[in-house]
Amino acid sequence: MRKKKKILVVEDEAHLAKGLKFNLEREGYDIVVVDNGQRALDALAKDNFDLVILDLMLPKLGGLEVARQIRAGDIRFPILMLSAKSTDKDREIGLEAGADDYLTKPFHLPELLLRVKGILRRWEWYRQPVLDHEKFHFDSMWIDFSTGQARGQSGEFYLTTKEAQVMKLLVGKKGAVVSREELLEKVWGYDPDTETRTVDNFVARLRKYFEKKPQKPEFIVTVREKGYQFIAKDSA
Amino acid sequence: MNKLRTLFHPIFVFVGVQVAWIGLMVIWVYWYFKNNLKLEEFAEKLRPEIFDSEFTWVILLEGSFLMLIILAGVYVIFVYWNKQARLNRLQSNFVSSVSHELKSPLASIQLYLETMKYQKVSSRDAGDFVETMLTDTARLSGLIDNILESSKADPKAMRLQFQPVEIGEFLKEVVEAYKRQFEERNCRLQLDLDGAGVLKVDKRALRMVFNNLIGNALRYSPVGAPLTIEVRNRKKYCDIHFIDQGIGIEKKDQKKVFKKFYRAQNVDTQNIEGAGLGLFISREILKNHKGRLTVESGGRGKGTRFTVSLPR
DSSP states (O other), X not given: OOOOOEEEEEOSOHHHHHHXXXXXXXXXXXXXXXXXHHHHHHHHHHSOOSEEXXXXXXXXXXXXXXXXXXXXHOSSOOEXXXXXXXXXXXXXXXXXXXXXXXXXXXXXXXXXXXXXXXXXXXXXHHHSOSSSSSXXXXXXXXXXXXXXXXXXXXXXXXXXXXXXXXXXXXXXXTTSEEEHHHHIIIIIOOOTTOOHHHHHHHHHHHHHHHOSSTTSOSSEEEETTTEEEEOOOBOO | OHHHHHHTOHHHHHHHXXXXXXXXXXXXXXXXXXXXXXHHHHHHHHOGGGOOTTHHHHHXXXXXXXXXXXXXXXXXXXXXXXXXXXXXXXXXXXXXXXXXXXXXXXXXXXXXHHHHHHSOOOHHHHHHHHHHHHHHHHHHHHHHHHHHHHHSSOGGGOOOOOEEEEHHHHHHHHHHTTHHHHHHTTOXXXXXXXXXXXXXXXXXXXXXXXXXXXXXXHHTSOXXXXXXXXXXXXXXXXXXXXXXXXXXXXXXXXXXXXXXXXXXXXXXXXXXXXXXXXXXXXXXXHHHTTOEEEEXXXXXXXXXXXXXXXXX
C-alpha cells in the first residue's frame, strides 16, 4: 500500500487549522497541526513531511522566517504559504522567502486542495532521480540536484528551487526540445499568474550561471517557436 | 531611491527652508548696510528732498518683518503637513490591520461553508461547524462595533442608556459566549464574583469593554495560560480585574496602549493581529460611566492586569 502523504499545517487560528485538518484528512493526507513558528521548525526537524502549509502571521517566529530557515536547510522542500496579506508586494516577499505557492485568505477550498495536489505532484516528479546519481556533470561544471548546489562559470553557488527544477527538466530530457508550456506545467503548475515570459527570464538567469557567453549559449539553446534544448556530454 | 526619500523627509525640508530664510535675512541686512546706505548717500547728494532720517529704518524693519511672517507661515505649514502625514500613516496602518483582522474570521467561515458544500459532513460535524462559524461572526461583529464606535467624531458624546445591572450575572453571561474559545485555547477561567452587586451601566457598551478585555487576554496569552476575573469593592468603586498570564506590557507602552490605533511594537506582538482600537474605546466608554480603565504589568512575559473601575 502507498504511504499517505504527510502535511504539516502551521496555523495559529484554531478554527482555520481545524477546518484545514478536516478537509485535508478527507483527501487522504496525514495531517499534523502546530500553532507557532518555533513548533513548526521542531516538528520538521523530528519528522518527515511532504509539504508544509504555512501561515505568515504566527506568534514567536513569523512564517517568513520559518520559510527562510527551511530553505536554508533544504532548497527543495515544498512550502505553500497561506496569508491574509494579499498585495502583490506581500506575494513577492512570500515567494522570495522560499514559498512554492502563495494563497491568500479567504481562499476557495477546491483551489487550495488543487494547489496542494499540484505541489505534491511536482515534488514527486522532482524527487525522481534524473540519472543514476543526483550529481550531473557537464563540461567543467556540475549540478547536485539533491542539494541544489552547483558549479558554474564563476564558481560554486546554490540554485533556487525553481532554477533547479528547470535545470532538472532540461537535463532529464537532454538532446530533446522541452516546450515552454511543459516547463510551466511541470515547474510552476500552470499558476494563472505565471506568464510564458517567466520561463525565458529563468533561462536567461541559468545561462548567466553556466554559459561562457550567455548571448551565444552552448548548453541551453533556444529552438525557435519550440522551446529550449540542453546540449552536453556527460563528463561524470 | 531611499537616500532621496530621506533627503525629502519633512524635517530635512523644514530645516532646509529655515536655513534658506535665515540666510536670506542675513544677506538682506548685509546688503542694506553695505550697499543701500552708499546708494542713499549718493542719491541724497543728487535729490536730498526725497529722504528723511526716519525712512531708512522703516525699510529695514519692513523687510525683516516680512521675512519673519514668511518664516512663521512656513512653520505653520510644516506643523500641519506633519500632522497630516502622521494621520495618513496611521490610517494606512489601520486599514491594513483591520482588513487583515476581518479576513481571518471570514476565511474560517468561508472554509466551513465550502466544506459543507463540497464534502459529505455528518450532522454532528455540521453542528460543530455551525457553532464555529457563529463564534467567528461574533468576532467580526465585535470588530465592526469597535470600528463604528471609534469613527464617531466625538467619543465623549456617546449616547449611553444606563440601567441597573447585576454585574456578576452579566459577567457570567459574557463569559459564556467565550466558552468555546476557552476550550480551544485550553484556557482555565477563574471567576471570582465575591464583591459583585448591582451597578448602573450601559449594558451594550460594557459588553464591548468586557469583550475587548477577554479577547485581548486570549489573544496575547499562550495556549494553556489561565485567566482570572475578580470583582472587588473599593470605597465608592467596584473594581473588576482581568488578570492574564500572557506576554505582558512593557512599562514604556503601558500608557500608550490606550491611544487610538496604538499597538505595542515588539518581537512578541509583531505577528499578532489587532487594529489598536479596543482599549481606546473601552477607556472612552468607562470615562462616560465616570469610571476608569487601568493597566498593571510586570513587563515582558509577566502577564497583565486590566482593572475596570465603576462607581457604585
